[in-house]
Amino acid sequence: MATVLIVDDEPDIRDVIRFTLEESGFRVLEASHADEARRLLPEQPDILLLDWMLPGRSGLELARQLKQNPKTRSIPIIMISARGEEDDRIKGLDTGADDYITKPFSPREMVARVNAVLRRSRAEEVSAQIEIGGLIIDNVSHRVSAGDRAIDIAPTEYRLLHFFMTHADRAFSRSQLLDQVWGNHVYVEERTVDVHVRRLRKALEATGHEHLLQTVRGVGYRFSDK
């Protein structure tokens, strides 16, 4: 089951939240301030419930910090704020918070939101380097490799592959691929996608990974190691 880290300076609030979440089967960690929260990060919480109004605006700081660090960026954050602090709420979303709850909130609402955010974020998992079926793409060095062999690839093929690998196990139509990889403003023939798929496959043949790029007849293409 998922672990939730509550960061709030009021013990009463923490208690209420802890009770509700534990009843719903979550594991709960508590911190009363930002520093304590940071110390608890090694416990690998799946989600943070973060009170906006921590002393010294440290809630905002913490959120910003977590979202800037690649290692913690993927931890979703739900902000808790008092009703009416609208400006803060907006900043919270801008900072990268994934959702927020206004006090006072009902237990049911909170659980519903925690679940919703977890469901969303689970699939996301962004990282610079992605590995699927032994094939590795690294968006920092802009390089594709398998084992210790580098694969030479043209720009468009690279973008296509990168899109596929960040959206694996999904079937895409040609027009979706054009929108996503070429940009939805340009107009090119749908069949062009076929050609680039073929070129990409050819490039992947060098290491025997062409089977990862699959044709879904009547629909489009899919990237998957299954």
Place this chain on the structure above:
Amino acid sequence: MATVLIVDDEPDIRDVIRFTLEESGFRVLEASHADEARRLLPEQPDILLLDWMLPGRSGLELARQLKQNPKTRSIPIIMISARGEEDDRIKGLDTGADDYITKPFSPREMVARVNAVLRRSRAEEVSAQIEIGGLIIDNVSHRVSAGDRAIDIAPTEYRLLHFFMTHADRAFSRSQLLDQVWGNHVYVEERTVDVHVRRLRKALEATGHEHLLQTVRGVGYRFSDK
């Protein structure tokens, strides 16, 4: 740029929203009630701003409907509700709404939320999986599997199976199936359904799931694990 569909029965509200969104570069569609919204779906809005309090609770209905239809399920919905209708807010989230805004709201907040939801939904990976009797169909990856074995299936068989699995435990006549799976404009022989049922069964035999597709003599076919 993204397209937003506003569904609200109050023209003033729509105007305000439209103005703000267009200023932020969105394309805006307007509907004053659920039916009009449905008619605008072919315009492919990227997100819906849906007033909760449409006459006759049709806002809830619309949301539920959209989230149940595989074709529209992925369109994110932001609910607009009057402050304090908390029960409704929860129901809204349960219905599948992705977020909500309480009236009155500031333009900035609205834009921030629309952007946040769009950002999320883009990366999102709702595995729209349906499982019946150990057989799994996933309309996102467009794949059928049982256990860890993938089942190879032709386009028409796939659509047929998908329809059956989303409408399990009901018997359908051949003409109903033709309407639903082939489309009600095309004309093909009723017996053709038999042939595709047979092909589908053959495909399911690979994992021993052919018994799920049952013949209802004198009526048609039914998909069920009972």
Place this chain on the structure above:
DNA sequence: CACCTCAGGACACGGCGATGACACCCGGGC
């Protein structure tokens, strides 16, 4: 037993996707 419905095999056509060829564009080197 006669009738009707469904299962299953066979087959021909059409369309979709794979593939190779080619023309154009752009940038770098001379």
Place this chain on the structure above:
DNA sequence: GCCCGGGTGTCATCGCCGTGTCCTGAGGTG
């Protein structure tokens, strides 16, 4: 400026898979 080469988009062609129809036989039903 000119040439060269890699990259990209388009087109025509080919082959195969998917699809719809027909026919026959099996099995259930009255």
